Amino acid sequence: MKSTHPTPMLGLYIHIPFCKRKCDYCDFYSVAEDGALMDRYITALCAHLKETAPFAKHHVVDTVYVGGGTPTLLGAKRLVVVLKTVQKYYALSKDVEITIEANPDSAQDFRMLRSLRRAGCNRISLGMQSAHDSELEAVGRIHTMAQVTTAVEAIRKAKIKNLSLDLIYGLPNQTPDQWQQSLAAAVALKPQHLSCYGLKLEENTPLFNRRDTLTLPDEEVQAKLYLDTVSYLAAAGYGQYEISNFAQESHRSRHNMKYWTLGEYAGFGPSAHSDFGDVRYGYVRDIEGYIQGVLGDGDFVSETTHLTESDRDTEYLMLGLRTVEGIDGKVFERRFRRNFNCFLPFLTQCNEAGYVVEDQGRWYLTPQGFLVSNQIIGGLLDVLSEDKLRRADAKARGDYRIIP
Structure with a gap:
């Protein structure tokens, strides 16, 4: 007799911790690009995916999110190996959402993007951040607005139809008019999704360390930038569904919705976190420690918390109120x-x-x-x-x- 219980869904998060240069505001775990290290890392990552797969044999994977760092620095060959490993060892839904993050300077190659699409990638999250080169330079971004436009053209040419753009408001010396221009430039590129974040000065970042020299908007201006964003994007056809996220109809980030609705997800890579099988756990913020832990005998789990359903009441309130459903x-x-x-x-x-x-x-x-x-x-x-x-x-x- 068939079970009447619905098949549980699972999201996979795969962290690619390589960057050409770390942005001045970023506190995510990343290391400098290194071809030999990348190859060793992909070997460990795929071994970890294979090793974990039996624990997910009763689940269907409906979202895969490859984040970073800058995943596209790996190039098509390495990324295709990762995607094919997922496809080989996990049961994927027919409509699985597979997102790969990219920076504009590393997403110029149409052939690479086409290879990723053929390997299953159907969504790109592109770090535009601003339409003004001076603002990008002020926070250590290494791309230009011209490269954003070229990257979007390449993504469309590769027939990847679901595009998300990231933007940051409240940048140093940014005026409301400049922010409005960035919003307009982003909308003109016709993405299906937009993420708009207020700049935060995270401790132990270069931007935080020089905070006393920065000209940043005060709370009142920051609030106006946010409210103007909500109304402008609504008029442009992008409905708000979470504090910082806006989408055209049916194009919400299904992977991120798992975080906000207490869905299950399994993370892979240094600093990645999981909420899977009533256990919340994370891995060390150290790529060598992670590789050694997977391929050798090192301990690469940094934290573990066993949860019961009653433990999640706090999360339900805290995460639910981030969404427009409340x-x-x-x-x-x-x-x-x-x-x-x-x-x-x-x-x-x-x-x-x-x-x-x-x-x-x-x-x-x-x-x-x-x-x-x-x-x-x-x-x-x-x-x-x-x-x-x-x-x-x-x-x-x-x-x-x-x-x-």
Whole structure:
């Protein structure tokens, strides 16, 4: 008899930690490009994919995301080996979304892109960041706007139809008019998806270290840039579906949605993280340590946390409010066996302030609410913590009447 349970879906994240040059704002793990090291790394990566596959034999992989670093620095041959390894050892859905990140300077070769498309890649995420060369140079980007245009032409010529562009607002010396010009230039390239991030100064990055010399927009200007982005992209046909992400109809990033909706994903590569089989785990931020761990006898797991369903109530609130769907009181109660009413006074205050909207029991942030999402999410988590303490105290006293 066939099982009536739906087949669980799994996303794969594959980290390619090579860059020509690390951008001044980036704190992702990466190393300098090195052909010999790349070959050793691909050997380890494919061995790791093969080794993990039996644990996913009951899953169907519906998204694959190859991120970095700059994956396209590997060239077509190495990337095709990785994609074919995934196809050989994992069950892929018929409509699997396979994304490869690229920088404009490394995505100029139509033949390379065509090889990737033939190997299964059907989505490119291109790091445009700005339409102004001076802004790109100010944060250590090594490409130009002309290369963005050439890369998009090559991607289209290779018949990869799903294109996402990354942009950053709040760059040093950036004016609202310059940001608007970057948005317009991006839309003119007709991508299916746009990710627009506010610049963050991450510790231990070159940009953070010279922060006192930078001219950056204040909070009020940053907020205006964000709100203008939401309205401009909506008018251009890109619906917002997450704090920083916008898409034409049916072109949301299915892989990233896994992170925000508590889906399962398995990561591969140094610094990659996973949430798979009720275990959250990560790998060391060290390519040599990772290679040795996979091919030798080293320990390359940096952290492991075993989770139960009840452990995920915090994540449901925190990640759900990043999306335009928000959080649903009935879903929360059904999934976590916990009363949602404790959140209503706080959510009502947020609603009255214009930060949150309620629709048939579903609560979601407005664009103004997204601007203060950290504070709102923090407030909800405080309420959740207080409710858990109250319930634990009542249970310790044996007073089950007040435990909803």
